[in-house]
Amino acid sequence: MHTVLRYVHGxxxxxxxxxxxxxTRSSFTYRFYGVIxxxxxxxxxxxxxxxxxxxxxxxxxxGTELVxxxxxxxxxxxxxxxxxxxxxxxxxxAAGYVRWDSFMESGEWTSSIExxxxxxxxxxxxxxxxxxxxxxxxxxxxxRILGTRNLVRAISNAAKKPDVFLSSxxxxxxxxxxxxxxxxALLETAPGGNDFLAGICIDWEKxxxxxxxxxxxxxxxxxGIVLSTKGGMLQKMLTPFNFFLGGPVGSGLQxxxxxxxxxxxxxxxxxxxxxxxxxxxxxxxPEPVSMKEFASSLxxxxxxxxxxxxxxxxxxxxxxxxxNYAVKGQNVKPGFLGAHGFVFRFPDLASALGDLVKNGK
Numbered sequence: 001m002h003t004v005l006r007y008v009h010g011x012x013x014x015x016x017x018x019x020x021x022x023x024t025r026s027s028f029t030y031r032f033y034g035v036i037x038x039x040x041x042x043x044x045x046x047x048x049x050x051x052x053x054x055x056x057x058x059x060x061x062x063g064t065e066l067v068x069x070x071x072x073x074x075x076x077x078x079x080x081x082x083x084x085x086x087x088x089x090x091x092x093x094a095a096g097y098v099r100w101d102s103f104m105e106s107g108e109w110t111s112s113i114e115x116x117x118x119x120x121x122x123x124x125x126x127x128x129x130x131x132x133x134x135x136x137x138x139x140x141x142x143x144r145i146l147g148t149r150n151l152v153r154a155i156s157n158a159a160k161k162p163d164v165f166l167s168s169x170x171x172x173x174x175x176x177x178x179x180x181x182x183x184x185a186l187l188e189t190a191p192g193g194n195d196f197l198a199g200i201c202i203d204w205e206k207x208x209x210x211x212x213x214x215x216x217x218x219x220x221x222x223x224g225i226v227l228s229t230k231g232g233m234l235q236k237m238l239t240p241f242n243f244f245l246g247g248p249v250g251s252g253l254q255x256x257x258x259x260x261x262x263x264x265x266x267x268x269x270x271x272x273x274x275x276x277x278x279x280x281x282x283x284x285x286p287e288p289v290s291m292k293e294f295a296s297s298l299x300x301x302x303x304x305x306x307x308x309x310x311x312x313x314x315x316x317x318x319x320x321x322x323x324n325y326a327v328k329g330q331n332v333k334p335g336f337l338g339a340h341g342f343v344f345r346f347p348d349l350a351s352a353l354g355d356l357v358k359n360g361k
Contacts, residue, residue, distance in 0.1 A: 049096065049115060050115040052112075053119075054120065055067055056081075056119075056122055059086070062122055062261070065265050071093045076095040078096035079098065105150050113154045113158045114159065115158075118164045119155070120166045131320045132323075145203050151165075152165075168223065169205050169223070170224075173192050175194065176328035183330075184331070197325055217277075219279070226264050227258050227352060237249075238298075238357075246299055246306050247308040247310065248294070249291055250312045251312065255291075256291055256329055260345065263344050270342060282333065283334065285347055286334055301353045
């Protein structure tokens, strides 16, 4: 029945999109089949699912690739998303699509926690998308803190708790700096910063740490700037470079602690599988670079010049307070990964950018 519903739903959508439009009638039919399919999937999840992996933030750049890799491994993946119907189109193949949002303290989603072997929590409102105001800052904060708090509460109420909880954080934990040489290499033992982004990360991790008290292995994924042509900093920089208008953002002296999307996924999977992984883990390449070096390397890969910097005041005009963070960075090294023998496929920037651009990753 599960397979039949998804097959019928998929055939309908394919036919409608090939026509080039979705009419009022077909949109209703789409929702009808989507709701039935979702209801069935949720019911199946509640009744029969054991040993599954829950992923929040599954429709983002990292989440989409992670779900694909988990599916290739034969894992039963249950995605927690705001719109199960949209998620089923974007990331087909999951074992379940469950309606969830960070502000939801309870609901049907809590039953999916029971019997899960792992939760990978990636959800959070994008911080550097659009101009900052107090409402945006509150939404960014709440989406992370409340979402994590509600998940941990659900874990505490589960009779059979997950073995591991992988919870996102970010290298903004350490603060934000104007120059690479403003600090030494920041390892996982470095103290937290005192700006707004650091405050979010610190409070985010505090909520996740409560899972440890429940006997669940916890890994805090302090992720750097994930490079992908499908989203994030690299995608934004590609457009001006392709029009021969590329260059560094801000002073060019700030540190970019980056990681190739493939190494990001590999790091998450290693944290999932390896019981030695606990606590904070910096997921960044071993070779951070300055923004100026990053722009120059990108220009070299694209065969385009890198001579038109975006001045700090322009970024601030566009993003408000957020612009102050967009032109700063952190000099972070993967201390934990290095100590545990993790091997990066793309340790240097030139090879990473070359692979991403060539293969459209």
